[in-house]
Structure formats: C-alpha cells, structure tokens
Amino acid sequence: MLKDYILATSIEEALVCLKTYAGQARIIAGGTDAMLDLSAKKITTSCLLDITKVKELKKIESMDGQIVIGAAVTHSEVKNSDLIRTKAPLLAEASGSVGSLQIRNTATVVGNVVNAQPAADAAVALMALGAVVEITEDAGTSYVPIEEMYLGVGKSKVDSTKQMATSIRFPALLPGQGSAFVRLAQRGALALPMLNVAVVLSLCEDKVEWVRIVMAPVAPKPLRALEAEKYLQGAVINDELIAKAAKIAVSEATPRDSALRGSAEYRKEMLEVLVRRALQQALTTAR
C-alpha cells in the first residue's frame, strides 16, 4: 500500500532513498502512466519517489554535438525548445502529439521511453535519432541504446525500484540531414496512434549516407525497418526508391488487429503510405 511520497532534490538523494526502501520505493516523474497503473493495481509500491524537482534533471543541453534531455523534462518543454526544434524537429513534432496539453505539461520524454509502450510518440522519434539512455544506480552510470531498453510490452530495462533513467542523449542533426515524424490517429488530440513513423536521413552529396526508419505499433516495441534502411543506404534517392523502400518496410512489420484502432490489414496498407510520406518529408528537409 502506498504510504510515502518523497520529493527528491538531487540524484544522490534519490539513489539513497531507493536503497533505503530496498525495492519498496519507485521512481516517478510526470506520473501520467504510473498513477493510472497504481490505481488499476498493475503496480504496487509503498513509496513514490518524485524526481521532477531535481534541478539537474530539468535541463535540455547541447554538448559536443549531442543533445541531452534530463529525466524531468516534459513533452511541452521539448516541443517548445528552440534547440530541439532546430536540431531534432521530429522530436518536437512527436512530443507535441502526445496526449493533450495537460498531459504534455506533466509527462516527461524520458518517461515515454521508460514506460516501454510499443508506440509512444517521443520514443519512436528518439529511436530514429539513435538515442542512448543514461542509467544511474548505486554501482555507477551506464549508457544503453534505446533499442535495448525494451524487454517486452510495458517492460523496461530500467528497474525503477533500483535505478534511475537520468537522461537521454542523441546526436544533433547536421546540415544535410533531414527528419520526419508522421502519425495516423482517430482524432487530433488525446488519441493513441493507429500508426506512427519516424525517419532520420543523412545525405552525402546526393546519396543516402544512412537512414533510420522507425515504425509503431507494429511490434512489441518501436521497430526499425532495417531492410528498408539497407535498401536505401548508398542509393541516389528518388520517388521510385522511396515507394519500394516503403513496401520493404511493411514486409518487416506485423501490425495486429485492433477493435479500437484499425484492422491489421488497414494498418499494413497505411504503414506503406506513412513510411513513404515520412521518407519524402525527411528528404525534403535534408535538402
């Protein structure tokens, strides 16, 4: 049963607290998912450890070409950050499509990853950015690529009763690199995506140096379209190639039937449209 609610003031204090509670305390940031899980009894804990007042976790910083977003940074802060809007516009777009304004003002970007849902908008964009999560615990700090963060639907590599995801980082986009985040949903806000797709594309002269294509919800976690990426790598990109790449991407995905958010068949056909549109948009912004 929940007894304590602690506002941590530093990472060190939070780690000490986790240790003291020996598995009976749980890190909470925005809490927009955790509070629902608690009331639905999907999780239980005797102490919630709130990290949103920890100053060092509230920063969005640029360091040596890397952008670092602290664990207490909200979707609204990311959406409105000039740095993110210029150096990772797809993330601003993705964070801007999470839930509603009230949710975006509360929920955090790192929480979007730690919650480990298959189609969390910001997480999908972050995977396309090649993001790495910083995990801090008693034993020290480790860095885990976002793709390795998922142990299953709703299951994260971070154990929030023992560890903290303290920040997430990714390379800022450079000239010649473009990106896109596109989404199909049943309404303009407060709707989980039927599909979302993120693309980051790097051009070297007129050839594709590399591209990352991430699709969701088409697997238990956001899914890289590795075959499609490979197909485009080194190619001189054009509409025909994009169309073919979109078809390849679809063949890598296994969307499920959802009584609420569209049949598998519809999702598959839409995935092709979305991947194609995302690639076209990323190409336009890269040029």
Add this chain to the structure above:
Amino acid sequence: MKKDYTVVGKNIRKLDAIEKAMGAATFTTDIKLPGMLYGKVLRSPYPHARIVKIDTSKAEALPGVKAVATYLNTPRVKFNTSATSTFTIPPLQPVEDQYVFDSVVRYVGDEVAAVAATSKKVAEEALELIEVEYELLPTVFDPLAAMKEEAPSLHHCEAGKNVPGEKIHIEMGDIELGFAEADYVFEHTFKLPVQKQAQMETQAAVAQVSVDGKVTVWSTTQTPHPSRRILATIFGLPYSKVRVLNPPYIGGGFGVRIGLSAKAEPIALALAMLAKQPVKVVYDRKEDFIASDTRHSGYVTVKTGVKKDGTFTARKIMGILNSGAYCSWSAETPGVLGAMGLSIYYCPNQMYDGHSVYTNTTPAGAMRGFGNPQGMFAVDSQVDIIAEELGMDPMEIRRKNIMRPGLPWVLPYPCQSSGLEECMDLGAKAIVWDQRGKQNQDSDTIRRGIGMAIGTHVSNAWPFCGDYSNAYVTVQQDGSIQVASGVPDMGTGTITTLSQMAAEVMGIAFGQVGITFADTESTPFEIGSHASRTCYASGTAVVAAAQDARKQVFEYAANMLEVTPGELDIENGIIYSTLTQEKNISLGQVAMEAHLRGQQFIGVGRIIPQNAPPYLAHFAEVEVDTETGKVRVTKMVAAHDVGKAIHPLIVEGQLEGGLAMGIGYALSEEIKYDDRGRQLNNGFHKYMLPTAMDIPELEAIIVEAEDPTGPFGAKGVGETGLVATAAAIANAVYDAIGIRFFEIPLTEERVYRALKERK
C-alpha cells in the same frame, strides 16, 4: 406600433457566468451533507443472466458498510427511468420494465446490488465481497436478429417479439398512388451507430430522508417534477413528501436524464432508507457509458417516388432502432424519427412505420435530436442521390420540395413560419456553393468537397405527449421581481433567457429579476428541460405569469394615478400614461404602496404550449485524404431559423455545440460491442469524441422567422444543431470522392475500404 425590445434579443451576461467561471457553482457532485455515506453499484459482467444466489453477508460485515441493497430488500415496483412514464397520454400506456434491482440482468452493466459506506473506498471493497451466482441466459445484440422467432425474449411485449410499446404508423395521402405517379422510385437503407451524450457531469444523486420520512433528492435530472413522480411511485410516497431539485446546476444532459439520472436517484434513496443516513451516488465515467442511456442505433430505409422534374410524389420511411435492454424512450424515439423525416419536405403521399427492439445492450434513450439525426442522415443522403440521378443541383431539388407554411404535413399542428429557404440561401453564399464540384484536379490525393443538408425539429413535445408549464412571477416590495420556474438550467442559458423575457414584459431592468428554478418544492409543476422546449414552452409560462403580474400592477397603479389601466405602459420600471406622460409612478412605489395596504402582485402562468418548427440548413466543406481515408471537415456553415433569438450568443453557443456533436456523429463517435456484449468504447479515452483540434471553423447564421406561437416569436434551438450535420458531411464527402456512404461514422478505415473497393 411594436416597441423595440430593451432586454430580449440582447447578449446580456449569463446569470451563471461568474459563478461557473470562478468555480463557485454547485453541482450534485459537489454536495456533502453531515453523516453522508457513499454509494457504489455492483454491475453485471454478463449480458443476460439470472441471479441464482446472492450473498451479501461478507460485504455487510465489512467495517464502514452501512447498507447493502439488492432486489431482495428494495421495492418491487416497476418503472421506467425516463420521464415517459409521467406524461404518456391514454390510450397509450407507458412501458414500465425496470426495477431498482431485479433477479435477472439484461446487459453488461445492469444493476445487481449497491453498497452504502463511510467512504467510496470501503464501498468499493464491499462490492468485491458480494457473492453472486449467475445462470447465463441466451443473448441477442442486433435489433433485426432480436425480432426473430428463435431470439430470447427480454421482456413481455404486446406489439411483437421484443418490441417495446407500440409500433408507430404515420400516414398521409395514398402512398401506393404516389409511387404509381412517380417517374422514378428510389429505395436505400442506412445504418446508424450508437452515439453517447458524453455530458460533462456523470449521473449523480444525493438522497436524504428526514426523521419524519420526508425525502429530499439533489440530482442531475433534467426534469425535477417528473423525476419526483417516478421516485414517489417506486417508494410509495405522496408526491408532496418528496422534493427533487438540482443544486442548482447540472453539468450538461443532452437528453441523458430526461427523467431519472439512469438509476442514481432510486439507488441513492434506497440506500438512504436502509442506512438511515444521507447517501451520495456518483457514476464514474465507465458507469456513465455502460449503464446510462445512449442514442439509438439502428436501420432506416427510405423509399421515394419522384417526377422527372424532381417533384416528390411519395415517401415511405421505415425505422428499426435498437432499444437496448430496457425501454427508456424507445417507444417514442422511432416516432420522432419518422415524423421529422417526413415533415421536412412537402409530399402529398407519405407513410412511416417504425419501432424499437430490445437487445442485450446498454439501453438507448433520449439524446439531442431524438431520432431526427438518424432519420435525416438517411433522408438527406437520399435526396442528394436523387438529385444526381436527375441531373439537378442539390439546392434546387430541395428548393422545389421543402415544406412551406400552410401546406399539409403529417404533424398534428400547423406550420406557421419558415425561414428555411433563407437559411439555404445564406448558407450557400457563406460556403460558396458555386465552387462545388470545381475544386479538384484528377491527380489530387487530397480531395475537397462541399455538401449540404436540411432539417427541422420541434419546440416541445406537445401534443405527442403531455407537455405543459407553470410559472410564478412575484413583484417584490421594491419593484424587483422573483420568477419561479421548475425548469433546470443544464448549461443552456435557461435562467438567463427566462429572466430576460420576464424583464421585458414587466418593463424593468434585467438586473431587477431574481429566479428560482429546478426545485419541486418552490416551483409549480413544469415538465422540465427536454425537446428543445425550455425557451419556447417554459418561456411562454414565464411570459404569461409576467403578463398576469403586470395586469395586476397596472390595475393598482391606474387607481393611484387616476387613469385607466389600458392607457398605462411601463419602461425602465416607470409606469406612465401613454396619454399624459406626466402621470407616472415607479413600479417600486406601487409595490410598496400595495404592500403597506396588504397586497402583493403574484402573477401565475399556466400554459399548454403550441408547437413550432425550427428550420436549418447545414453546409460542410471537407477534405478527404484518398491515401488514408481520413476525412477532415474544414468548415461548417449552419444557418438556423430559430424564430426570435432571445439571446443571440446563447443561440450561437447551442448551434456550435450541436455542430461539434454532429461532426463527431458523422466522423468518429461510435460505441461498439464485443461478442460478449461488452462495450469496447467505454470511456473518453476509447470513445472518439472530437477534440478542439478536430473542430473546424463554425459559422452559425441566425435567421429569425418569428413564429406566432412562441414567446416573442422564439422557436426551439437546443437540438437542431446536429439534425442534418451528418448528412451534410456525407454529401460533401460524396462531392469530394464520388462515393456514397450508407453507414456512419465515416472513419478513416471505412472510407479507405470504400476507396479501395472502387479501384
């Protein structure tokens, strides 16, 4: 010569504006009484089952639990949660098919038991301790299947298998002759979804029983007086010992509580009687979805005979609606569907047949439009089909056939006013109708379209069922006035518009009017807020009461001024002779003089309203993404003949709210069920109400074709905002992509599949 109005027609600040903006307004959900307990309801997990055994002993033993109610210890009196039971006119009989609790449950969410405890948490824990053994019964979910011989019977029915109440039949002229005279006959069937009212405040009630047995119930009802009658009947009490009131505000309604607030009132009262403490029952949002009335889903077939020149010669409509597990308004809704669907166009030969059918789903009841949006989606989709077949412009075929004052129709009262043609013309201009069909290149993947549809409605329920209003207007000693009307204000601005009308008649400033409302103890009988009637019907009663008070005042003042009452008039609270302006006296002076001599001016308004047709023309502009099937409404124009707009801003608010609801009905809102009778869309997360991000520019145009039967010429406006919205949008989608839809909502997947099938 008619004077200019000083209060009516003005956008006065709403009486409840500051209270609501400051969060100070009281709703049922806010009420807290000394010793108050919290009630929670155990609901059936099965769509149809008999309760073989129910053991509440463990729940009763839980500390903090004060009462547990089941069918074994609550009244075995049948009722209908809707107000239909209180004003169905003989020889028709109201359908009464519900108990507070029964030994058979008929849908997922049906009431099994309820607990009153010292906290919500304890009450919820106690629910888990109630042991119920169910015997599962056969189920049926579709109304067409439920009419078949082999379907399970949900209730005893006289009119047909699982048909609640009477089958509706409406007829005018000779339908066979009409079809014989036609050059072409068109017939199409349309399928309609379950829509939810999604009002802001969920169903709620607080019940208190005094030591001498007097009952007070604060609740979210739209009809305090009829609700009092239902409660008094269930619990066997004199009406005069039951007080039902709003506290005084309701967080919306849209028809979901015309009568009881689902079963919040009788459950709270049953628990309060058992516990001998006040009990509060507030439905959570899921309960509000699964166990509180929805709009009727169903099937509508329209068959129309038409001459080559576009003149309608015959129209037959058939409606089969899904009642859900209990009747609620299911005996009446098919009637409004037919009556309105037939009455929008003049056609000499008309017929309607329709009824509802019980199924093991959440009961359907009243929702804004009351069958009319279902019927008009079908009728006005088909009119566009006919227009295209005949090579006519949709505007012109409508112009040729619309109902006009003086023509015969199926309704039992005359059409005395219509601004419909003006609505059509103004709306067409605003949407730029001439662009229709000229907006797309062959290569466009995003295709644009424009469509329109029209409709009418009622201004109250007379003479289909009992409908009347009473009101008092009492002149205070200082010349201010107190209005008393039993009608609620569920956010529709009722108390403001009623006060405006009283001020106008009394010739005093708006600020001099006080109003008591929505309380059976301080107001005379009044049906309540439904059927677009409050401004029209309750307003007529308030105007009558004010005229009565004014007459008494003038008689008294005439004596004081030594003139005749007939030459008096009043402006700004000053009574004056129209013959000799120097002869004047303030209303306050007259009232005080009368008071000192032992008299108060008490005006009484007792009226049976007439009825009047409001009219509307809706125009939609859409974009269809042909690669995804996504439909976006980019603009809606809604031109409405509302009679006199007593408060134009409130009218616009009503229209815009209706449009938003209509856009949801057309594009995204639907409650679906799984194969075990459970709602898939049982809350705001899963039910696709449009958000602010989905609502386009809305242009409401007010046309004032004043009706001689309405107060100051006003007609009903509460429901018209969504009568034709879905048809207008579907017609616009047809213009964009050339595909006709016979089923809504036009979800992206439904539209995409149709696009794909065409390829």
